[in-house]
Amino acid sequence: MKRRISYLLIACLMILSLASCTRDPKPPVDPAAPGKPLDGGEITVAMYSDLDSSLDPHESGNSAATREIMFNIYEGLVKIDSEGNIIPALAESYSQSESSDEYTFKIRPGVKFHDGRQLEMADVISSLRRAAGLDSGVALVAAFSAVKEVEQIGDDSVKITLNAPDTEFLPRATAAIFPRDIDPVTQVCGTGPFKLTSRVVQDNIVLEKNEDYWGTPAYLDKVVLKVYEDGEALVMSLRSGASDMAMRLGASQIAELDSLNIIEGSNNLVQALYLNNAVKPFDDARVRQALSYAIDKQEVINLASDGYGTPIGSSMYPAFGKYFMPELTDYYTRDVDKAKALLKEAGYPNGFEFSIAVPSNMPPHIDTAQVLVEMFKEIGVSAKIELVEWATWLDEVYTQRKYQSTIVGVDARDATASDLLSRFVSTAADNFTNFNSAEFDKVYAEAKASSNDKEQTELFKDCQRVLTEEAAAVYIQDLASFVVMKKGLEGYLFYPLYITDFAAIYRTE
Amino acid sequence: MNYMKNANFRAGVAITSFMMIVILIGLFWTPYDPNAMSGSEKFNPPGLSHPFGTDNFGRDIFSRVMQGASATFAIAAATVAIGLAGGLIIGGLTGYYGGWLDDLLMRINDSILAFPAILLALVMVAILGKGRMNIIISLGILFMPSFARIVRTEVAKQKNTDYVRNAKLMGASDIRILCVHIFPNILTVLLSSVAIGFNNAVLAEASMSYLGLGVQPPDPSLGRMLNEAQNFLTRAPWYAISAGIAIILLILGFGLLNEGLSDE
Numbered sequence: 194m195k196r197r198i199s200y201l202l203i204a205c206l207m208i209l210s211l212a213s214c215t216r217d218p219k220p221p222v223d224p225a226a227p228g229k230p231l232d233g234g235e236i237t238v239a240m241y242s243d244l245d246s247s248l249d250p251h252e253s254g255n256s257a258a259t260r261e262i263m264f265n266i267y268e269g270l271v272k273i274d275s276e277g278n279i280i281p282a283l284a285e286s287y288s289q290s291e292s293s294d295e296y297t298f299k300i301r302p303g304v305k306f307h308d309g310r311q312l313e314m315a316d317v318i319s320s321l322r323r324a325a326g327l328d329s330g331v332a333l334v335a336a337f338s339a340v341k342e343v344e345q346i347g348d349d350s351v352k353i354t355l356n357a358p359d360t361e362f363l364p365r366a367t368a369a370i371f372p373r374d375i376d377p378v379t380q381v382c383g384t385g386p387f388k389l390t391s392r393v394v395q396d397n398i399v400l401e402k403n404e405d406y407w408g409t410p411a412y413l414d415k416v417v418l419k420v421y422e423d424g425e426a427l428v429m430s431l432r433s434g435a436s437d438m439a440m441r442l443g444a445s446q447i448a449e450l451d452s453l454n455i456i457e458g459s460n461n462l463v464q465a466l467y468l469n470n471a472v473k474p475f476d477d478a479r480v481r482q483a484l485s486y487a488i489d490k491q492e493v494i495n496l497a498s499d500g501y502g503t504p505i506g507s508s509m510y511p512a513f514g515k516y517f518m519p520e521l522t523d524y525y526t527r528d529v530d531k532a533k534a535l536l537k538e539a540g541y542p543n544g545f546e547f548s549i550a551v552p553s554n555m556p557p558h559i560d561t562a563q564v565l566v567e568m569f570k571e572i573g574v575s576a577k578i579e580l581v582e583w584a585t586w587l588d589e590v591y592t593q594r595k596y597q598s599t600i601v602g603v604d605a606r607d608a609t610a611s612d613l614l615s616r617f618v619s620t621a622a623d624n625f626t627n628f629n630s631a632e633f634d635k636v637y638a639e640a641k642a643s644s645n646d647k648e649q650t651e652l653f654k655d656c657q658r659v660l661t662e663e664a665a666a667v668y669i670q671d672l673a674s675f676v677v678m679k680k681g682l683e684g685y686l687f688y689p690l691y692i693t694d695f696a697a698i699y700r701t702e
Numbered sequence: 703m704n705y706m707k708n709a710n711f712r713a714g715v716a717i718t719s720f721m722m723i724v725i726l727i728g729l730f731w732t733p734y735d736p737n738a739m740s741g742s743e744k745f746n747p748p749g750l751s752h753p754f755g756t757d758n759f760g761r762d763i764f765s766r767v768m769q770g771a772s773a774t775f776a777i778a779a780a781t782v783a784i785g786l787a788g789g790l791i792i793g794g795l796t797g798y799y800g801g802w803l804d805d806l807l808m809r810i811n812d813s814i815l816a817f818p819a820i821l822l823a824l825v826m827v828a829i830l831g832k833g834r835m836n837i838i839i840s841l842g843i844l845f846m847p848s849f850a851r852i853v854r855t856e857v858a859k860q861k862n863t864d865y866v867r868n869a870k871l872m873g874a875s876d877i878r879i880l881c882v883h884i885f886p887n888i889l890t891v892l893l894s895s896v897a898i899g900f901n902n903a904v905l906a907e908a909s910m911s912y913l914g915l916g917v918q919p920p921d922p923s924l925g926r927m928l929n930e931a932q933n934f935l936t937r938a939p940w941y942a943i944s945a946g947i948a949i950i951l952l953i954l955g956f957g958l959l960n961e962g963l964s965d966e
């Protein structure tokens with residue numbers, strides 16, 4: 194009898210388990226599904242490079258990696274959400290004049306800085322004036338260089354007047370606001386969901402939750418950013434569990450990390466072989482075009498990043514759907530004969546030699562470089578890879594422009610087209626490729642001056658077309674970006690900008 | 703040859719000549735172009751067409767090991783040559799003449815030896831820059847002190863022997879005495895220190911390239927290959943193993959040769 198009951202039980206269990214296999218009406222706990230967010234906890238995030246030495250949020254030379262983190266600490270009048278929408282931040286509401294040259298922001302009441310002080314109108318005015326350089330004469334935030342005046346209106350509003358109409362101003366009104374009496378070069382005090390509590394240069398940065406945050410507070414109590422200058426050491430730290438999370442890993446790096454959660458997104462970077470347009474032989478557009486004809490973008494992606502990544506054809510990435518032009522991607526398709534003919538025309542029938550400077554801490558770019566070297570060989574051009582430290586790269590390549598070519602990814606500061614295009618204006622301070630095209634300058638100026646959104650979008654597209662036709666750089670791809678998180682961490686949001694929002698990340702167990 | 707009776711020596715000769723043959727062939731011919739990529743052949747395990755498999759770019763690892771071993775060997779040999787030349791000059795002069803020059807140079811020597819070699823190499827590379835030539839120069843300079851020390855001791859020992867005194871009495875110049883009389887007599891000691899030095903040089907090159915300071919991608923060297931392979935340790939273990947075995951064989955061969963030489 195007993196035995197019969199146990200058989201019955203087993204039969205019942207089998208049927209039940211079968212049933213659960215087929216329909217699974219109410220799964221008890223599905224480990225793959227996002228769990229319930231838990232408050233609190235501490236995570237260690239492995240970073241490729243240290244933040245810049247100055248954490249001044251208005252500093253225009255900040256690296257993308259620094260801005261990615263500063264997003265959590267400082268806020269401006271508005272900010273961007275993960276969908277790319279502009280949402281109110283320290284401004285509760287805003288309005289735009291008919292002619293797009295006056296913007297009025299109503300400041301949110303009851304916001305506290307990280308040091309406990311109340312946000313006052315004077316702080317807002319002084320921060321915005323500093324960003325626009327109204328007192329010093331030098332606009333720190335490029336987007337604010339067009340600001341003519343910042344005035345207080347009533348008790349709780351601020352009006353920004355521009356020199357000329359600019360429909361793109363709102364998404365750029367993200368310039369950080371901080372207390373009027375701190376020196377932002379040495380002190381860090383914002384209003385964001387996290388506050389910076391300590392920093393050891395070249396080693397770590399500690400962010401702690403801002404308990405008084407005006408908006409949705411962060412889940413995590415503490416985020417420790419640990420710097421690994423070496424890509425392999427970073428991967429090892431994830432494998433060993435020394436770090437819980439890392440952003441922006443390449444396809445080759447995640448191969449060893451299958452025990453962790455891997456989320457695929459895009460990096461929102463324009464990865465290209467940037468050519469110094471001022472030095473021989475790249476001062477000749479035909480040479481630049483020849484290099485563009487020499488490569489097969491999809492093949493580069495297949496070889497260097499296991500097929501993850503989106504080919505691009507100009508200085509714009511697909512997350513900016515409004516401006517991205519897929520048709521430019523195939524403007525240059527691999528054509529060895531054409532490339533050789535162009536080289537011959539330009540006076541290099543036997544090819545030439547050049548060097549590619551690649552930051553040594555960025556394996557995805559190094560991998561891409563290796564593939565390009567092979568592809569250039571076939572058109573008779575011999576390229577040499579030169580690995581440089583990031584600090585050296587910033588100094589020699591980006592600032593002093595002493596290089597022949599380099600492979601990096603360029604990001605956008607704000608969700609505007611001009612962020613990815615302005616650096617190609619011949620006189621731009623950040624025109625590190627020394628691109629010089631009268632046509633581009635003209636079209637770009639027209640686009641900036643336009644107040645009609647549709648017309649402006651078209652003009653920005655024309656800018657991209659010029660870049661592609663003149664082959665300002667050899668545009669390759671928007672790199673796939675992998676975020677790796679320990680099991681039990683959820684909530685990573687992909688933004689259309691180079692941003693990581695730590696406030697959205699939570700533990701589930 | 704007496705040495706040939708020694709088992710260590712015989713094994714050393716066998717392994718070293720095998721590696722030398724591979725390296726020599728690698729200079730002129732490899733089964734595939736070591737840098738040629740192939741998207742359809744990524745991470746192929748070892749097989750008939752690719753005896754050591756392929757890497758993340760679909761490059762043939764066997765060809766890369768051949769050329770990488772050549773690169774590593776060439777750098778190690780050049781390093782030892784520079785180190786030995788410098789060591790002979792410094793050690794010969796200080797050992798033969800002695801005096802304040804000896805004191806000065808040997809104290810400098812000692813202070814260089816007091817630092818970990820890899821640290822000094824990093825400093826040198828920071829000054830000279832990366833790349834094959836600079837690695838050879840910086841490692842070469844770093845290898846000088848240890849050779850200088852050995853040469854000095856041996857020269858000082860030989861200086862007071864009868865045959866040197868005789869040569870002096872016959873009016874031979876100091877240079878002639880050093881080069882023609884003393885150096886050939888310290889050859890045995892030198893040979894074994896060269897073998898040890900060569901092993902250290904292979905390891906030093908591998909470490910520097912592993913750290914990304916030596917041979918620059920896409921060119922292979924054994925250290926560079928280990929650096930690339932560690933990303934794929936579980937996915938393509940043959941990558942790291944192939945480069946590792948090549949390093950082991952190079953070092954083992956010379957190590958055994960040295961054992962054999964010193965056993966006699």
